[in-house]
Amino acid sequence: MxxxxxxxxxxxxxxxxxxxxxxxxxDSGATSQKPQAVIDAINLFYTKNNANVHRGLHTLSETATTQYENVREKLADFLDVNATECVWTSGATHGINLVAAGLTSQLTSNDVILISALEHHANIVPWQQLAIRTGARLEVIPVDAQGVIDTNVAITTIQKWQPKVFACSHASNTLGNIQDVKLLVAKAKQVGAITLVDGAQAFLHLRPNLRQLDCDFYVLSAHKALGPTGLGVLYGKYELLNALPVYQTGGEMIDTVSFANTTFRQAPAKFEPGTPNISAVLGFGAALDYLNAIxxxxxxxxxxxxxxxxxxxxxxxxxxxxxxxxxxxxxxxxxxxxxxxxxxxxxxxxxxxxxxxxxxxxxxxxxxxxxxxxxxxxxxxxxxxxxxxxxxxxxxxxxxxxxxx
Missing domain, CATH: 3.90.1150.10 (Aspartate Aminotransferase, domain 1)
Known part of the structure; x- marks a missing residue:
């Protein structure tokens, strides 16, 4: 030790x-502190390699682009998934909103969205808004008087409501409770649910293997795992990501544009319009290196x-x-x-x-x-x-x- x-x-x-x-x-649950290596990586980008990514043939742009995409590969290895399934977002909140907005056309008034009583507002309000748009019902897995979810109660609730969407935190931001999300995701998928796990609190402490977890979507925030603020990740199974409509539009995420029509690229570029938070991505890459060395x-x-x-x-x-x-x-x-x-x-x-x-x-x-x-x-x-x-x-x-x- x-x-x-x-x-x-x-x-x-x-x-x-x-x-x-x-x-x-x-107060690391609010944001983690940053090792010097992360601070140095951000400083190096702005002092030596500052350029936009995916937009130039000159040396600085090519260097920045290579480094930027290398971090996506590094993250994918960390999570044991494919790089094409990792979308850069502004944080876990952004990722949840992206998925909730994208599922609008897939839900009706006959459907149920199921969450737990432990959820952060960011994993409640987007689903409330989805329910309002679609007429679906929002139901909740209860906790006991101490704020603990009984796994058997959770499974019974899943089987009772047969949800179309199941969203649950991997670990509670308020209480620290670790949920058996692998089991709950499996039970939810047995009834046909689309599953999302909020990993904002868990990522640093539990290092989830998403291939083993087998959820459809997983979100995290870099700043809670030694990285910079203003950056997050939405993992989604590739076919499910591409089944979602575009969330925001702009440059970089397009395939072709004319005044008559626009076509869009496949994931992850489909969900990454505009100039990204390049320095934060590179800083997060340094954070992943730091964690990999432990x-x-x-x-x-x-x-x-x-x-x-x-x-x-x-x-x-x-x-x-x-x-x-x-x-x-x-x-x-x-x-x-x-x-x-x-x-x-x-x-x-x-x-x-x-x-x-x-x-x-x-x-x-x-x-x-x-x-x-x-x-x-x-x-x-x-x-x-x-x-x-x-x-x-x-x-x-x-x-x-x-x-x-």
Missing amino acids: SDIAQLRKNFPTLTQTIEGHPLVYL DFQQMHQYEQALFVYLVEQLSSIEGVRLYGDLVNNIGTVSFSYKSEHHYDLAMLLNSYGVAVRSGHHCTQPLMQVLNLDGTIRVSLAFYNNKDDIDCFISALQNSIELIEG
Whole structure:
């Protein structure tokens, strides 16, 4: 585990102080920190190879194009899929919206769209809008009082509603729960559902093999996996991608254009109009290289050991209540303290240099089920260590003392 612990040195943001205290960054669920290699890759593009891709025969353009498409190949290898099945988007949200919009003509008022009660708003609202456009019904797999989905209940719900579309997060952004999406996808496909998995939270921590998962679509965001903001990926099975209509139009995604008619290219170019976020793609390529150089099992064990330690320390504080699945978890804990407001605690923690998330975490329906207006969320990554957790626990105890006078 010592090798993993040493990787913290690669993340320059973690060396600063906040309010006179060393930064304790526990908000990787919102966005991960970036290793120097990613920062360097972006800087190199703008200082040496800055040019548009797919649009020039000169050296800079050809170099940029080759590097840009090499990252798509690298990502495909990482996911164990074909590069033609990987569409660059602005983020996981963009990918979900692209699919939801594209399925409009395939649904009717006789159809059901099934999601879970754990979903981020980005995996709720696009399906609500699809239901409004088509007359389809939106149904929900319930969670228990702790915010956990019972797999048997989920399977029964799938069999009951026979959905045309099944969309589920691989891991909850609020609670960290890991869903058995391979099983749920298989059950949904048995009833003929089109399946989409939101992998925004899971990608960094679980390294999904999409060929084995066998979902129809999978979305992720680069910035939650060491990469830059403003970039995401929509994976889709090639025939299903090409069955979707174009989502946005412009240059690059066309085959031929006349004033009488326009024809479009096949996926992935079909869904990539305009100048792409080239620097972000190259930065994400550096992030993938960085992740490929880490032993995944070692990293996973390290993160899980930190998570167990965090749960133990939080559980020892009287008045703290933890939510979610504390066994099958990517390393994210949501908690409340007695009846104190999450915002007050988060502000006090920040005064000790501790960065956490407070609020409903873009999961208002889940908060309603838990009868909460919000929680404090602590989300770990492999660049954290036990010292971070100890500092957080100390700051939390001090904050509680201040609140209670």
